[in-house]
Amino acid sequence: MTTQAQAAPAAQDSPERVLGMVQAINDALDVAMSMDDTVFELGEDIQDPAGGGFKVHKGLSTKFGLDRVRPTPISEQAIMGAAVGAAIAGMRPVAEIMLMNFISVAADQLINHAAKIRYMSGGQTKVPLVVRTTTGAGGGFGAQHSDMLEAPLTHTAGLKVVVPSTAADAKGLLLSSIFDDDPVVFVEMFMLYYSQKGHVPPGDYRVPLGKLRTAREGSDVSLISWGRQVHECVAVADKLSADGIDAEVIDLRSLVPLDREGLLNAVGRTKRAVVVHEAVRRSGYGAELAATIHEELFGELAGPVRRVGGADTPVPYARNLEAEFLPHAGRIEQAVRSLF
Amino acid sequence: MTTQAQAAPAAQDSPERVLGMVQAINDALDVAMSMDDTVFELGEDIQDPAGGGFKVHKGLSTKFGLDRVRPTPISEQAIMGAAVGAAIAGMRPVAEIMLMNFISVAADQLINHAAKIRYMSGGQTKVPLVVRTTTGAGGGFGAQHSDMLEAPLTHTAGLKVVVPSTAADAKGLLLSSIFDDDPVVFVEMFMLYYSQKGHVPPGDYRVPLGKLRTAREGSDVSLISWGRQVHECVAVADKLSADGIDAEVIDLRSLVPLDREGLLNAVGRTKRAVVVHEAVRRSGYGAELAATIHEELFGELAGPVRRVGGADTPVPYARNLEAEFLPHAGRIEQAVRSLF
């Protein structure tokens, strides 16, 4: 087995190809495993013919074998722990936790070990691990299958946290995460799996961690978001432009590392900010962003940083309640208008 | 077995008695179990003669029997899960998770079940559970035994989160938590176990959840904190008064429910706020408080809300590094002075 990185396989795809987010992630996994023999996957039900609950791994176990695309028992602690161990011993595991709520089953391995081992060992060992997971409200999956739990992860020193919003970013950020030497939690939102389609560059395409993307230019207010809500923000911004409010939409892409400079530059220009995220509002990552913006731009803002989040409740099942739980366009628009 | 609350036992203690925090907690457990047969404890090593790693339970298994003060295997998921189940079935369990980092082992039961069951059942079942735990840096216990993890708990809808700073509060808040019908995580800081001593009222003494305590009056700036750092803040405030800065110190006592009104009134008066907590600064509860204060008091503040937290690192072992990790007096003072 070779552990050296090899050249990426020649891109066989048309440069103009359009992929959904599921295919983009599949492509990133394919490219990473082709490039580097130390990259492998482990998780529940990821083997063919199913290729995972959302078909993310379709074809990969057939191509790379069950040694590299390893179906596991339902044992999140063992999945996470085995990934940590393999990472310490020189591999680049990509572990799948089927749904983000199940990270709570494996939280010890993630918080006490993956995040801390490099620090505790004084840099002797490192944990080049990616934990991929998916989640989100809106699918009618109820309180135990829908939570966005990125905020607690950003509070865990030693973890990187990435949430892609487009197909191309999903690929480019995942490849960067896999070849990063620190543990990255890569949060996919399944409501984007099929709704997001776009041009995805072939081959070893990378999007660096810690660089925000301006999803929409604008000068009057900055809407700051990640994942699914970026698209909600763009829709609201488009609507508001009819009323003469020119809103910028910022897609953070990675929450840790945070593109602090890019963020503060943007809000420094627009003087108004609304942070939008799906997670429960209280103690969400929006709080960290709002606190930071106020600290750095005190006296320069035209109004307080508004936070639009999920309701401070579990995710309810009934369709109407779930829709109201979400930080929907109505609430985003209201928050923006309150600043003018 | 009677499940009705009975009259509290006649207080045998002198009304002037002075107890340490460990004794105050022991007293609260004793009173609760005497009053109500449905109250019981479970946790590792809590039985006599040891009575727990910090002797919190000393004498209780002898007095109430091993049926009510139940030593468990090292099985945090089972401890937490059994407590959830017993609570649903009409008991008032008080579970001990020996150190707060180990809550990560049982996070599924806490986050996905304890917090959500009342909501998911549409109010048919409730979870009157207290999870007691202890933690804190400064004891030289290293990265896996020192974390303050209250912020993620405040992000979990359905949980209450309490952090006492004095012996009397520890008793009064614990009794309120035990007789609350919702799950409460009760975070003790072991650095206070022996350092905090004070008058502790006998009998069924309760301090309501959601009411802050003004630990020190002051008019120029509000230092907002909880647990051990309240005492750091008072010390800094005392020192600053020599320089003519009259600092108020607010002890939140319970983070959820938050005494929002009391907090905003205080900062509305002083116009300056510094939030101080031991947990890692990034995405700590200080962010939520800062964001809230700015939202509500925009334009009224003399400066941004400053946040002083633990370093954005794991807790290091070496004494000098651990001391620097902590939000020590030097850093608090600097933050306060930056507002003048």
Added chain:
Amino acid sequence: MTTSLDTETRIEVSPQILLGIYTTAIKIKIYDDTYVSALKTGKAAGMYYSPRGQEIIPSAFAQVLRTDDYVLTIYRGIHDQIAKGVPLRELTAEFLGRATGTCKGKGGPMHITHPDSGLMVTTGVVGSGLPIGVGIALAAQMRGTDQVTVVNFGDGASNIGAFHEALNLASVWNLPVIFVCQNNQYAEYTAYAVGTSAKHIADRAAGYSMRSFRVNGNDPAQMYHAALASVEAARAGNGPTLIEAETYRFRGHTPADPMQYMPKEELQQAIAADPVPALRQRLIDESIATEDELGALEASLKQEIDEAFEFALASPQPDPSELYTDL
């Protein structure tokens, strides 16, 4: 303390019990058929995990449990819920997220709760019900009641940490709890042996010094015997039991599942041995009931189920204010 019921054992069961088991099992089957066609026609939408093939297990327990006994189950739990007596109207309304549901529509299919029927918890996190069941059994033991707790879960769940901790704790505390592993041979798209190192899940009981039975869960008599023996033991204060009930899942993990991972013949064989019609035939063969009687029973059940769907479909969504209540 570990004993094991040989799968070959032939056990006698009274005609009345057999008829009782059938009555519950056919109710579950008709309910499932109705739900699946409602999904196809678009009358119902959302998550559904069919229990087809596994009906006998809770139906046998229903002959032994009291209303005040406790049951916990999982997302794939409609058979357990029906068998425990959760009323069909409120149950269906909850599945469809309506205000009239058991949980006011806030829990949904994966979180059915109905304490009045003893159905305490339905969980969507694999294995998480086991420690909670231990706690419910502990409450019964501490109160000195003789209530029994039954925790249902799948074969895949036997590989998660919570299983281990729960069985160990139940054993050291000698709790009145019965762990029922409904071994349908698959965890989602993964076959038993890919994830499970034990030849049989019941083999794990020895590591907890726990009584265990391994039975053909589709055989009414064997299943009844295991249920009866374990419930009697629990009620008498003789502690927990692990039952491995071997069965098979006739439908996909979810309705969208094309079931490509199952060998065709294996599935066909299992369906050919469908325990519900087999039991029906036995009732007729042994003159326990006539074709007419069973036909009338089935028709009345179908009517009750259809009415439950109508009730649910006619019910409103919860009031928007419910988003913020029960917290």
Added chain:
Amino acid sequence: MTTSLDTETRIEVSPQILLGIYTTAIKIKIYDDTYVSALKTGKAAGMYYSPRGQEIIPSAFAQVLRTDDYVLTIYRGIHDQIAKGVPLRELTAEFLGRATGTCKGKGGPMHITHPDSGLMVTTGVVGSGLPIGVGIALAAQMRGTDQVTVVNFGDGASNIGAFHEALNLASVWNLPVIFVCQNNQYAEYTAYAVGTSAKHIADRAAGYSMRSFRVNGNDPAQMYHAALASVEAARAGNGPTLIEAETYRFRGHTPADPMQYMPKEELQQAIAADPVPALRQRLIDESIATEDELGALEASLKQEIDEAFEFALASPQPDPSELYTDL
């Protein structure tokens, strides 16, 4: 596949191996004695979990393992660390939080890591090392090396979920990993049977179709045999082993522990059977070494250890900037 080594079996071991085991064991014992007195005199401060009584277990493994084999241990791990060859100066410096420590003083006693010696992880969270060890073994298997991974843990740890998941996964993947349960009869202040439902922890191996040995961990020959057989199996691709090594903890869980929960006679009996002096006597009795030779060995070890302490005590604390590095 499950086999068990009877504790009565008498096994032959070469003089050289016995001497090797003693050399490691006495080094551990002297180190422990030195540390405990440093704590008493205030030269050392902080957490310390004495392994006194458990020295034979890693000392036997040391005769079998290679430097490039992997070991994981727990807070009570100084015996495992010394046996694996972690250099005493850096080890001691890490215990005392100095810049010259294995981890620059940032990990501390509960988190000793020294990959150059194959000591990969020391964990403070009970049971958490087992899944990590599985992953390290997996890496070796995937790379096609013949490195073996040994994961040490206590009896109490066998009741936590991670144990279950790790053993199951190691078995289904047939990994080169050895789970060594150092059963010292107590988990903190709680006796074995209060928390553990299995008569013997080795009984749990059957639930994972795993090879297992239950041995007297204080008997050098038994322990050596179990280590050798399990390492040879792992190296040959024949999968994991669970070893239950029965032993006893001679000192408190921590130095502050008054040990009131231990029956006095039980402790006295265990100390009377102290395996380290017993092995020493055997070496003399069987003319494997002379009193003089052993005395010289011990004196030189004592000197090495004292020098390690001096080195550590003379070392500076880490530079304050280290707070923010290695992240």
